[in-house]
Amino acid sequence: MPTSIKYSFTQDFRVSTDRAYQWCTSYDPIDLELMHETGKRKIKRLSEDAIILSDTVKTDRSTVTKTKLVRLNPSEKSWTNTHISGPIKYSQFLYKITPTGKDRSRLTFVGLQLEPRDMPKKEAADFTRKIRAEDSGAWKLLAKAMEKELL
Numbered sequence: 001m002p003t004s005i006k007y008s009f010t011q012d013f014r015v016s017t018d019r020a021y022q023w024c025t026s027y028d029p030i031d032l033e034l035m036h037e038t039g040k041r042k043i044k045r046l047s048e049d050a051i052i053l054s055d056t057v058k059t060d061r062s063t064v065t066k067t068k069l070v071r072l073n074p075s076e077k078s079w080t081n082t083h084i085s086g087p088i089k090y091s092q093f094l095y096k097i098t099p100t101g102k103d104r105s106r107l108t109f110v111g112l113q114l115e116p117r118d119m120p121k122k123e124a125a126d127f128t129r130k131i132r133a134e135d136s137g138a139w140k141l142l143a144k145a146m147e148k149e150l151l
Contacts, residue, residue: 001118002114002115002116002117002118003114003115003117003118003119003124004112004113004114004115005111005112005113005114005115005124005127005128005131006110006111006112006113006128007110007111007113007128007131007132007135008108008109008110008111008132009109009132009135009136009139010106010107010108010109011106011107011109011136011139011140011142011143012100012104012105012106012107012143013097013104013105013106013107013143013146013147014103014104014147014151015103015104015105015146015147015150015151016099016103016104016105017077017097017098017099017105018077019150020097020105020107020146021074021077021097023146023149023150024079024095024097024107024142024146025070025072025074025079027041027043027051027053027070028041028043029041029042029043032055032057034141034142034145035138035141035142036138036141037057037058038057038058039055039056039057039058039063040055040056041053041054041055042054042055048072049071049072049073049074050069050070050071050072051069051070051072052067052068052069052070053066053067053068053070053081054066054067054068055067055068064086064087065085065086066083066085066086066087066088067083067084067085067086068081068082068083068084068086069081069082069084070082076096077096077097077098078094078095078096078097079095080092080093080094080095081093081095087116088113088114088115088116089114089116090114091111091112091113091114092112093109093110093111093112093113094109094110094111094112095107095108095109096108107139109135109136109139111131111132111135113131115127
C-alpha cells in the first residue's frame with residue numbers, strides 16, 4: 001500500500017504578494033535550472049488557469065519524467081500542482097502567497113505526497129524530513145532568483 005506523506009514549510013520573499021505570485025506562476029523552461037536541476041520542462045497552457053508541466057529530470061540513478069497539472073487561483077494568490085504521471089502520481093502540492101509587510105510576502109507550501117511503497121513510521125518520518133529539506137532548498141534558490149530579477 002502507498003504511504004501518504006504530508007509536510008510543509010514557508011519561504012519569505014522581499015517582493016510584494018502580487019509580484020511574487022506573478023513571478024512564481026509565470027512558468028518558463030529555465031525553471032529547472034534555477035532549482036539547480038538538470039533537465040527539460042515543457043509547458044502547455046490549457047486555459048487561463050490551467051497549465052500542464054512536463055518535466056524530464058536527470059537524477060543520480062536515472063532520468064525521471066513527471067507530468068503535472070497546475071491550477072491557478074489568482075484572486076487568492078494560490079495554486080495547486082497535481083502529479084498526473086510519474087513516480088509520485090496523484091501527489092498534490094499547495095502554494096499560497098500572503099503579504100507580510102510593505103513589499104514583503106511569504107509562500108506557504110503544503111506537500112501531500114503519495115509514495116508508491118509502504119514505509120514503516122520511522123522511515124516515513126526520515127523521508128519526510130529529506131523531501132521537506134529538498135523542496136524548501138529549491139524554494140530558497142527560487143527566492144534568490146526572483147529577488148535578483150525583480151529587485
